[in-house]
Amino acid sequence: MFYREAGDFSTTYREDSQTFPIKFDRYRYYAVLLIAFAIIPFLLNDYWVNAIFLPFLIYSIAAIGLNILTGYCGQVSLGTGGFMAVGAYATYKLMTAFPEVSMVVHILLAGGITAFVGVLFGLPSLRIKGFYLAVATLAAQFFLVWLFNRVPWFYNYSASGQINSPERTLFGIPITGANTEPWAVYLFCLVFVTLSAIIARNLTRGAMGRKWMAIRDMDIAAEIIGVNPLTAKLSAFAISSFFVGVSGALFFSVYLGAVEVGEVFGINKSFLVLFMIIIGGLGSIFGSFAGAAFLVLLPVLLKNVLVTGLGWPTDLAAHLEFMIVGFLIIVFLIVEPHGIAQLWRVAKEKLRLWPFPH
Amino acid sequence: MPDQLIYAIEVFFNGLMAGVLYALVALGFVLIYKASGIFNYAQGVMALFAAMTLVGVMEGQVPFAHLINAVLGTKVHHFGWHLPALVGIITTVIVMVILAWLVQRIIFKHLVGQEPIILFMATIGLAYFMEGLGDMMWGSEIKKLDVGLPQGINLWIDETTYNIFDYGFFIDNLDIVATVIAVTLVASLVIFAQYTKEGRAMRAVADDHQAALSVGVSLNFIWIMVWSVAGFVALVAGIMWGTKSGVQFSLSLIALKALPVLMLGGFTSIPGAIVGGLIIGVGEKLFEFLVGPLIGGATENWFAYVLALLLLVFRPQGLFGEKIIERV
Numbered sequence: 110m111f112y113r114e115a116g117d118f119s120t121t122y123r124e125d126s127q128t129f130p131i132k133f134d135r136y137r138y139y140a141v142l143l144i145a146f147a148i149i150p151f152l153l154n155d156y157w158v159n160a161i162f163l164p165f166l167i168y169s170i171a172a173i174g175l176n177i178l179t180g181y182c183g184q185v186s187l188g189t190g191g192f193m194a195v196g197a198y199a200t201y202k203l204m205t206a207f208p209e210v211s212m213v214v215h216i217l218l219a220g221g222i223t224a225f226v227g228v229l230f231g232l233p234s235l236r237i238k239g240f241y242l243a244v245a246t247l248a249a250q251f252f253l254v255w256l257f258n259r260v261p262w263f264y265n266y267s268a269s270g271q272i273n274s275p276e277r278t279l280f281g282i283p284i285t286g287a288n289t290e291p292w293a294v295y296l297f298c299l300v301f302v303t304l305s306a307i308i309a310r311n312l313t314r315g316a317m318g319r320k321w322m323a324i325r326d327m328d329i330a331a332e333i334i335g336v337n338p339l340t341a342k343l344s345a346f347a348i349s350s351f352f353v354g355v356s357g358a359l360f361f362s363v364y365l366g367a368v369e370v371g372e373v374f375g376i377n378k379s380f381l382v383l384f385m386i387i388i389g390g391l392g393s394i395f396g397s398f399a400g401a402a403f404l405v406l407l408p409v410l411l412k413n414v415l416v417t418g419l420g421w422p423t424d425l426a427a428h429l430e431f432m433i434v435g436f437l438i439i440v441f442l443i444v445e446p447h448g449i450a451q452l453w454r455v456a457k458e459k460l461r462l463w464p465f466p467h
Numbered sequence: 468m469p470d471q472l473i474y475a476i477e478v479f480f481n482g483l484m485a486g487v488l489y490a491l492v493a494l495g496f497v498l499i500y501k502a503s504g505i506f507n508y509a510q511g512v513m514a515l516f517a518a519m520t521l522v523g524v525m526e527g528q529v530p531f532a533h534l535i536n537a538v539l540g541t542k543v544h545h546f547g548w549h550l551p552a553l554v555g556i557i558t559t560v561i562v563m564v565i566l567a568w569l570v571q572r573i574i575f576k577h578l579v580g581q582e583p584i585i586l587f588m589a590t591i592g593l594a595y596f597m598e599g600l601g602d603m604m605w606g607s608e609i610k611k612l613d614v615g616l617p618q619g620i621n622l623w624i625d626e627t628t629y630n631i632f633d634y635g636f637f638i639d640n641l642d643i644v645a646t647v648i649a650v651t652l653v654a655s656l657v658i659f660a661q662y663t664k665e666g667r668a669m670r671a672v673a674d675d676h677q678a679a680l681s682v683g684v685s686l687n688f689i690w691i692m693v694w695s696v697a698g699f700v701a702l703v704a705g706i707m708w709g710t711k712s713g714v715q716f717s718l719s720l721i722a723l724k725a726l727p728v729l730m731l732g733g734f735t736s737i738p739g740a741i742v743g744g745l746i747i748g749v750g751e752k753l754f755e756f757l758v759g760p761l762i763g764g765a766t767e768n769w770f771a772y773v774l775a776l777l778l779l780v781f782r783p784q785g786l787f788g789e790k791i792i793e794r795v
Contacts, residue, residue: 185584237779240506240587241734244726245779248772255769259762376723380591387588421537424607431599438592442585443577 112460128310145299150292158291163364165405166298167356172385172397173309174352179383180392181313182345183325184234188246190378191253192350194370195223196357198263201272204285204362205265212277212284216301216358223354224347226253231346235339238328250376257370271369274362285362294363301359305352310394312348321345322392353382384434388441390450399449407433477637478756479749484642486748487649488707492725493732493740494653495700500734501673502693505575505586509594511722513563513698516601518705518714520562522612523605525555530604556702563698564691571691598719607716612709617644645707652703653741656696660737665692727771731778733785742786747771 117132119125129135153162171189179185199219203210230249234242257263264272276286283289284297312318320341323331332338361368368374381404389400408430415426445451459466492510499507507513523530527546536542550558574593578586617640625637660666671679672689680686708718728747732739751770759766784790 185587233776233780236783238783240584241730241779241783243584243587244730245772245776247723247726248769248776251769251772255765259765380595383588383591419537422533425533425537425603428599428602428607432596432603433599435592435594435596435599438595439574439589442581442589442592443574446581446585 112457112463114461128314142303145303146296150296153291153295155291158295159364160409161405162295163298165402166295166302167359167364168382168385168401168405169302169398170305170356170359171353171382172389172401173305173394174349174356175382176386176389176391176394176397177309177313177321177352178345178349180386180390180396181318181325182321182342182349183328184231184342184345185240185243185383186246186349187243187376187379187383188230188249188253189353189382190374190376191250192223192227192353193357193360193378194253194257194374195226195350196220196354197361197368197374198257198272198370199223199354200358200362201265201274202263204275204277208275208277212279212362216355216362219358220351220355223357224351227346227350227353228343231343231350234342234346247376250379254370254374257374269369271367272361273367274365277362285366287366289363298359298363301355305355306394306398309348309352313394317341317344325392384438386448387438388448390448391446393448393450395453396448396450399453403449404434475753475756478752480638481642482749482752483745484638484646484748485752486745487642487646488704488744489721489724489728489748490741490744491645491649491652491700491704491707492721493728493744494656494737495697495704496725496729497734497737497740498656498700499693499697502669503575503672503690504583505590506583506734507697508587508590508722509597510697510701510725511719512594512597512601513566513701514705514708514721515714515716515718516566516597516705517559517563517698517702518612518709518718519601519605519610521555521559521702521706522610522709522714524558525550525552526610528605533606534603556706559702560699563702564695567694567698568691570694571687575690576687594719594722598716609713609715610709612706612714617641639711641707641711648703648707652700653737657737665689669693724771727775730775730785731771733787733789735789736785736787739785739787747774750774 112131112133114131117130119130124130127135129138149162171193175186175189196219199222200215203215203218204212207215226249230246233245237245258270264270267273274285276283276288278284279297282293284293313321320331320336321344323334323336324338324341324345328338331341357374360373365373385400385404386397387400388403389398390396411426411430411433412423415421415429416423441448492514495510495513496507499505499510522528527548527550529535529544529546532544536544570593574589575586578589620637620639658666660670668679668684669689669692671682671684672686676686679689704721705714705718708721712718724747725744728740728743730743731746732741732743751767754770755766779785
């Protein structure tokens with residue numbers, strides 16, 4: 110009824126190969142952008158931004174990054190937390206060393222530095238495959254966290270070993286530090302998320318994305334048809350780490366403001382982002398958003414229902430959350446290995462035929 | 468003999484003991500991996516869960532006490548008995564077997580033929596679930612586990628070495644007991660795999676699932692058996708580590724310690740797990756002793772991983788693993 114291709118004619122190649130070829134999809138996309146940019150900022154308060162929107166947006170970027178590496182290129186990484194830490198500490202060093210430069214530049218540079226580190230730890234992927242590689246990326250996770258914990262230069266020799274984000278402004282509006290407005294930080298992150306999603310979507314549609322997917326599906330066969338595994342794998346590591354680094358930078362500077370590396374960027378963060386892309390859907394940009402939304406909302410929901418609603422102690426609710434997350438991972442792997450994104454695809458197929466299925 | 472060298476020797480022996488414990492955990496991984504191709508990330512959590520169950524049973528805790536209290540508003544916590552260690556261990560073994568059956572029945576039956584990495588992620592999910600379940604059943608506070616194993620400094624070694632070097636080595640009795648138990652366990656597992664009917668069936672399944680099926684080996688039975696054995700190994704590891712440092716969340720992190728051991732030794736090799744465990748145990752202790760002070764200490768967190776990573780670049784299948792042959 111609503112979801113139709115009929116009457117939607119493409120008259121140029123350009124129209125035919127756009128991201129959302131179906132009119133309904135395209136309008137939905139514009140509507141989402143409109144709501145996100147023009148309506149939500151007016152409705153926000155502190156609680157909504159800090160409990161839901163900021164973590165959702167920032168984890169989305171991390172999930173997009175990991176999805177490029179794991180979902181598109183097939184290289185499982187358990188080092189996401191470590192790479193986020195690189196982004197965070199790189200921003201911190203840049204923010205304190207060059208206070209007059211814009212935050213946007215710092216965050217992008219932090220992404221670049223993380224990309225470099227990512228390539229470094231991605232080098233073994235040329236020799237090691239499957240979960241040997243997954244375990245090898247744990248080396249990055251543990252080594253990087255240790256590095257930021259033990260080398261005082263990274264936290265500017267502060268006594269607590271923490272890093273604190275100093276106050277910085279963009280167009281005169283504070284976006285880091287204590288005096289931020291909810292709508293400002295929300296919009297700041299939203300811009301990064303939107304750009305990340307557009308870039309990632311187009312990269313994965315293009316020649317590079319096809320190479321990644323060829324490597325994922327069977328690397329030897331891909332090599333034989335002329336995909337260079339060196340450039341394909343390392344570019345996936347670089348671009349994935351770039352996004353992960355940007356998300357780590359935002360996570361530290363805009364969202365938390367103060368970070369202790371072992372607590373915030375530990376191995377659990379790596380698993381959390383991995384779960385997001387499994388539940389959301391491997392190899393799907395929409396899936397990254399869906400997974401991030403799901404795993405950000407689930408604890409908030411459980412807390413509201415169990416602790417506030419039923420009056421359970423918080424630790425019990427936390428244990429139940431562990432069980433539910435683990436259970437859902439298993440259910441998704443058994444029932445729908447392609448995650449929420451696949452459910453959405455199936456729903457779309459159904460909608461196309463509705464109300465007259467053949 | 469210079470002091471530094473004597474200290475280094477002491478560190479070496481302590482590393483050897485720690486390595487045996489790593490090998491013990493790694494063994495659980497190898498067993499499941501060989502028989503079913505599943506890389507069981509949940510092994511560490513299984514050790515934690517087994518140790519918690521053991522403490523809970525011995526102390527007579529009411530399972531799910533917190534949950535029951537929260538839902539029904541009651542105040543139950545203990546049955547009020549204290550059971551001997553042996554009864555506790557037997558009960559826990561039964562629990563682990565039931566768990567193995569459930570895991571096979573509910574999860575991995577539906578995932579037969581999936582890619583290894585999917586199975587790996589399923590075990591991560593299992594690990595999360597069991598972590599929550601363990602805390603929910605028995606509470607998350609640190610518990611003391613005492614099944615009567617000797618603990619504390621071994622005076623005989625202390626005195627003997629003092630007479631020879633003028634410096635008494637500190638070696639924990641518990642570590643010695645752990646070594647003896649680990650060696651016994653490994654030996655009995657090898658004998659089990661080589662000389663019993665079930666062991667032969669297990670090796671057949673490890674070699675080729677379909678061929679094993681066609682000669683009448685029940686895959687289901689073998690898998691449940693292997694998970695049970697892995698559960699038993701987890702229980703032993705849980706008892707050792709739990710006695711050493713209390714039953715607490717960090718126990719589940721020994722899985723992370725065992726991963727580089729596996730990579731070093733090769734996922735498919737029982738001797739590899741043992742040699743890898745010893746190399747990593749000794750290596751990380753010596754590295755921490757010699758290089759640690761120069762670069763800020765606490766290198767144990769990552770040394771094993773980086774060592775394994777470097778080795779894998781030169782030998783992707785680990786020291787003792789089967790050669791990886793790829794075909795299109």
